Amino acid sequence: MQARRPMKLSTKEALNGYLFFSPGLIGFLVFMGFPILYSLYLSFTSYNIYSPPKWVGLLNYKFMFTQDPLFYKSLGNTLYYVALSVPLNTVLGVLVAVLMNQKAFGIRVFRTIYFLPSVVSGVAVALLWQWILDGNFGLINTFLANFGIVGPGWLTDELWSKPSMVLMNLWAVGGTMIIYLAGLQGVPRSLYEAAIVDGAGKLRQFWNITIPMLTPTIFFNVIMGVLGGFQVFIQAYIMTGGGPNNSTMFYALYLYNKAFKDLQMGYASALAWVLLLIAMALTLVILKTSSKWVYYEGADSK
Amino acid sequence: MTLKSEGLFHRIVVYTLLLAGSAAFILPLVWLLSTSLKGDTGLFEIPPKWIPEPVHWDNYRKAVESFPFLRYTWNTVLITGLSMIGAILSSSLVAYAFARLRWPGRDVWFVLLLATMMLPGQVTMIPLFILFKELGWVNTYLPLIVPFFFGSAFYIFLMRQFFMTIPKELSEAAKIDGCSEGYIWWRIFMPLSKPALATLGIFTFTLVWNDFQGPLIYLNDPDKFTLMLGLRSFQQQYGTRWNVMMAASLLVMLPTLALFFSFQRYFIEGVTLTGVKG
């Protein structure tokens, strides 16, 4: 191809390429590259914005790993959340997607209803759920009262605060559902037809065809879910402020508080870099195994 | 068991599940609507009534009067609108470079860009705050809008995937006719990419419309506040007015819902096509 073209044309195309890419390049350098490096620098300093950053070497990291109980608490809370939320989200996401993939009357309407909660988000949803989870007058506890069950103070009880947020997150499972639905629709019909010929029942089909074919999507979603879990912020910030007794002090919230409440920008940057390393490790896992899921995606678009 | 009866049984199961699931997903929103129409005493009735008696429409008036609702709505619309323009233009421009142009370093940049999709926002939050502070941008909309004019990895990826599905012959023919790349991008690719653009637009809309942290950090002048900051003012240390707050929440959700319903065909199609959601 290239040999056939005059040199001038390909140079022009390259120039055009850079021209079109330039917003992305600037964005990458200014909003990604610079902040990442500057944040690395800050993580070795003590910085409260008022006075210039002061180099303290590894002090922030040393404090974080050896002396800061809240670091471990927030990390633990986050892992708890991820460990509960990601599997539930995945299982429910796949099951709902299978349900949405049925040929049923009005299935489009159902898809819309299931997907709807994942569209609304932010403060309004957090406030709504705070009310739903209210210990006295909330939807859940007044519903439980019908069966004579006295529900706990969901957000005010240390034991229940994290599961409550997982539950709230499940409400928006439509977001993952739609991705699995896309994955399901990419599974060739011929596979199922062959299975039916072999006499396989619905359950066997699901287990032997659907799940294996979805594995790459599930895998990708799990990684993104874990990464998303590390960034859970708004629910905790709005509904509990990290309480009770720091039981919903998630990593992102702790980082935010350190940076903007306590103005410990240096220490917060160190926290951010640890988060970055966790994200990089997860990315590496994706890249190492990317041949699998990229292959299927390529196959899909054909 | 005959095939037919299995089919019937199957159907009953499917519809039962579909309906039960729908109830679970829709009830919180109904509860929101119901609460927003309750009086101050009806709010704390046990068992709660789903249909309030009497209906308190004035909660909506109270909600709108509690803070400068119109002003905040306009501010939010402005920020959201400009961000959407920025995201759509810049991301599709960059995506075109990745999808249709050959230039040295393209593949390396693409991998780098994909990698930034995994970058947690918390990492860049602090340096960007310092940068915007040094630029004197604190208490302006610039920190909230400008980044959208420089593309973001996920949007670029989404647009590139879509552009790749557009037949090569189309652009080749236009090139032979002597059209510039800009023309091809704007006049051929953009009109063909409506589902992807709608998806991108809605993503940006929900992201910016619902953004709380950004306005919280950067906006200090009450005249510049957004709806999300306004919503937060209902939440009190003691004595939150739940009914009025729910009315305000519903009002704030409405544009998102309206947008979703009018573009949902494009939207679900767009997501399904790329197979990825942020």
Next chain:
Amino acid sequence: MKKKGFILMLSAVLSLSALSACSSKNNNETQPASQGASASASPSASAPASEAPNQDPVTISYWHIYTDGPMKELTDQLLADFQAKNPHITVEQLGVNFFDYWTKLSTAMAAGSGPDLALNDTSTVPSRAKTGAILSTDEFIARDGVQLDDYFPVLVDRMTYEGKMYGMPNDTDVRVLYYNKKMFADAGLDPNTPPANWDELEQYADKLTKWNDNKMLDVIGFSPALGNLHFWTLAWTNGGDFWDDEGKPTFNSPQNLEALQWEKKIQDKYGVKAMSAFNSQASALGFSPFIAGKAAMIVDVNNLYSEIQTRAPDLDFGVAPIPYKANPASWSAGFSLELVNNKDDKRAAAAWELMKYLTSAEVQVQIHEASGSLVSNMKAATDPKFMDDPNWKMIVDQMEHSRFIEYIEAMPSWHGNLDPVEQAVLNSGKDPKEFLDGAQKDAENAVANFAKTQ
């Protein structure tokens, strides 16, 4: 044709710069004022603002936490009154949700876009004074003859840094013992003799606690885990201290350890199982277990008093000093009004006028009436019409013994580290000594780390 797209982008960028132009307009408005600032500062110094109607107009911003309810209405009204009295001053107020306020304020101040007058946390005044984020009010106080003796001494003391006063105290709180008189009478105790010391507190609590048949708690006599006591307050009543005069931590001093052990002894009478069941019920209440008649005695802040009056006006209860062992003590925290250093003398002078107004006895009486808070101006807080109420008098009297958290630069929120220690000991049965030693170690580390950052 390529250009078309870029024109679109360009126009978008232009509209952005129009936006920034719009936002800098505000600055322009205030700029002329700042130019004449140094010149006008001295004339205004000789004459109080209210008597000089011909002054240049000035716009100031005031940030606070009153976003809804009676305090919002009062603030609106007070600002309207103030502007009527000071026609040359325009106040732009911003009420921010209590939970967001502290972050918002510190971030904005650090970015140089803070308000001219800010409601802030009294206990961290020294940190802002040291960085130059806020202005000393000494000159204004001297000029206008404001009597600092009118304010609670502990508050004035807390707002003094290196001999200078930074801002004015707005309001505070104090912890007291609330006890249910009816339950006292039912248990054969004298409703007019609340416990005065730890031993009595323990004996009374034993008599007041009610168990049901399921070995669960119906009523708790007294639990240090309920209400708003906090370990350091109790340690103070035992003569304990957490920092010595040289700024070294003394977290695990014998007095402190004794206080924590005593708390554990009281709490262990209920047991983890019954207590967690009780807590789970209490947390679902959404209000204090004392109001619900689930706790016979509780240590809590004065806000509980207002809450009782609105939620349970018929509750027969009394207020008493926190029972002590070595010496009476209580804990206070509070809000201050501060002049943010925006490098504009004229706005600072106008902000001072508003500060002076808001902390005047006449206004503080209204603040107390609207919020029930313990205002900093003693003339207002001890106004005869409030002091007729013996409970209120008892609350105000506790200010005599009340302390603030020491401001430790190396560890500004040191007390925050003690709550988890207390909870571990009370709720999970951990060893007091081991956990106090751990807290001591953390504090020593914090001091050592801080030294390295200096």
